[in-house]
Amino acid sequence: MPREPSDKRPPSRRIADDLREQIKNGTYGPGDKLPSERKLAAQYGSARNTAAEAIDILRREGLAVAKHGAGAFVRLKPALLRLGSNRYSRTLRETTGLSPYRAEVTKQGRTPRVACTSIERVDAPEDVAQRLGLNDDDRSVVRRENWYFADDEPVQVGVTFIPWAIADGSVLATSANMGKGSLYARFEDLGHPLTRIREEISARMPTPEEVAGLVIPDGVPVLEVLHTGIDDNGDPFEVTRFVMRADFNALDYNMPIED
Amino acid sequence: MPREPSDKRPPSRRIADDLREQIKNGTYGPGDKLPSERKLAAQYGSARNTAAEAIDILRREGLAVAKHGAGAFVRLKPALLRLGSNRYSRTLRETTGLSPYRAEVTKQGRTPRVACTSIERVDAPEDVAQRLGLNDDDRSVVRRENWYFADDEPVQVGVTFIPWAIADGSVLATSANMGKGSLYARFEDLGHPLTRIREEISARMPTPEEVAGLVIPDGVPVLEVLHTGIDDNGDPFEVTRFVMRADFNALDYNMPIED
DNA sequence: CAGTGGTCTAGACCACTCA
DNA sequence: GAGTGGTCTAGACCACTGT
Numbered sequence: 001m002p003r004e005p006s007d008k009r010p011p012s013r014r015i016a017d018d019l020r021e022q023i024k025n026g027t028y029g030p031g032d033k034l035p036s037e038r039k040l041a042a043q044y045g046s047a048r049n050t051a052a053e054a055i056d057i058l059r060r061e062g063l064a065v066a067k068h069g070a071g072a073f074v075r076l077k078p079a080l081l082r083l084g085s086n087r088y089s090r091t092l093r094e095t096t097g098l099s100p101y102r103a104e105v106t107k108q109g110r111t112p113r114v115a116c117t118s119i120e121r122v123d124a125p126e127d128v129a130q131r132l133g134l135n136d137d138d139r140s141v142v143r144r145e146n147w148y149f150a151d152d153e154p155v156q157v158g159v160t161f162i163p164w165a166i167a168d169g170s171v172l173a174t175s176a177n178m179g180k181g182s183l184y185a186r187f188e189d190l191g192h193p194l195t196r197i198r199e200e201i202s203a204r205m206p207t208p209e210e211v212a213g214l215v216i217p218d219g220v221p222v223l224e225v226l227h228t229g230i231d232d233n234g235d236p237f238e239v240t241r242f243v244m245r246a247d248f249n250a251l252d253y254n255m256p257i258e259d
Numbered sequence: 260m261p262r263e264p265s266d267k268r269p270p271s272r273r274i275a276d277d278l279r280e281q282i283k284n285g286t287y288g289p290g291d292k293l294p295s296e297r298k299l300a301a302q303y304g305s306a307r308n309t310a311a312e313a314i315d316i317l318r319r320e321g322l323a324v325a326k327h328g329a330g331a332f333v334r335l336k337p338a339l340l341r342l343g344s345n346r347y348s349r350t351l352r353e354t355t356g357l358s359p360y361r362a363e364v365t366k367q368g369r370t371p372r373v374a375c376t377s378i379e380r381v382d383a384p385e386d387v388a389q390r391l392g393l394n395d396d397d398r399s400v401v402r403r404e405n406w407y408f409a410d411d412e413p414v415q416v417g418v419t420f421i422p423w424a425i426a427d428g429s430v431l432a433t434s435a436n437m438g439k440g441s442l443y444a445r446f447e448d449l450g451h452p453l454t455r456i457r458e459e460i461s462a463r464m465p466t467p468e469e470v471a472g473l474v475i476p477d478g479v480p481v482l483e484v485l486h487t488g489i490d491d492n493g494d495p496f497e498v499t500r501f502v503m504r505a506d507f508n509a510l511d512y513n514m515p516i517e518d
Numbered sequence: 519c520a521g522t523g524g525t526c527t528a529g530a531c532c533a534c535t536c537a
Numbered sequence: 538g539a540g541t542g543g544t545c546t547a548g549a550c551c552a553c554t555g556t
Contacts, residue, residue, distance in 0.1 A: 047526065047529090048528085049526075067542080068542050069535035069540080072541090203480045203505035251461075269543080309546080312544085
């Protein structure tokens, strides 16, 4: 680590750059402990704050995680859950009898758990109402909130909105348990076979509520998917807003090009 | 702002929470200037560092941006570019004569610019080779790097890999200019009509190189899309890795459910 | 020019982890 | 108990912005 007097970078950046380089070249591998802030400060002749800032830079980049009282460590990248477009396939549903999510997690050798934490009747938010084609005078929908876990770690939340006119009188409006074949089997029973999906995808940093609920470390964004289920008449019958930890989830779509 | 003696939050969090609340309730609207660090420090009776840390928290959440020497401001959310699955449609391509990207940006009233910054022959990286179905003994591909701008702001980079066996002898291997109808028209000329696409989507924080190249502010993640073009025989003929600023780009897919 | 953010120093107390 | 990160204070110099 030669001292370049012509180095324009501030000390905290320089320390961060050095550590990043050492992570990339394998000096510190995934899970390894990085030098403590006090060690770094001594080594670089800076204040402890400056070394701490360097570590913070790496945390924001998603390269390191800190454990209070224990040290800072190179982040180990967990296997990504790949949520594919085929997760909505009817044959997959019927052969496994599992919900799309359970099928995907099980396929990866992890233990899935889904918890429906609330079912209530509300007015749909603006963007949801628009995608469901609801008039302003009847935005009444069933709101179902689901939490998804893999090996008991929370990995995503999904909030589903179903027009009251469709859900009224079925288990969709009342019961956390969807029965065999899960959600889309019930829609099929009600005359709405899932025929097309629209998925609008964006990414952003999590809100403090999401950080708390999904236990999201620093430097990890969320993927937000606004999903619309469409039946054989081209009519939307369900909208779900998914929010998922971007370090645990990836999306994998395979689709035909349509003219 | 009543002082709760039982407030367990550290001062920096408390200031950040207060500001976040005021941004949410409209006290500070998009583009408004937030109080200076020195003002906040005085107001809360803390050190300037603590106020600065509070502003940093909001920046990491993507809620605020700082301009050196001028102040910190509530981030104004730019209109999202929605890159849809229909961007690959042949009819769209033929009616507009524009590349997918140009068509999409123009539709939004912005001025598109695409720059091909390099064309070279290389060996494909592991994940690309796998998706192209290349043997280990012939990974030779053409690598084309494209930068995409909207109103002269860089919004995404795309690196396309084409098997040498396909590109050899065509403009794909040599020329930045793709001619009328652009990339996929040339593949069609070569007997590879685009029939299906696979898109693998993830999100993460940008690397320092990406921050520099795409001019990405703090608190903004990137969307990474690994795109595979597949012809009417089901054979992949092209892979592109897109990296895009998540605050400028969203993805919008509409696809049939296949059994 | 005054005001602003960017970053640093030097020291401090706390809460936590690990052997 | 020794070591660690989390966070704070109080002060400082610099580079940049706007008028």
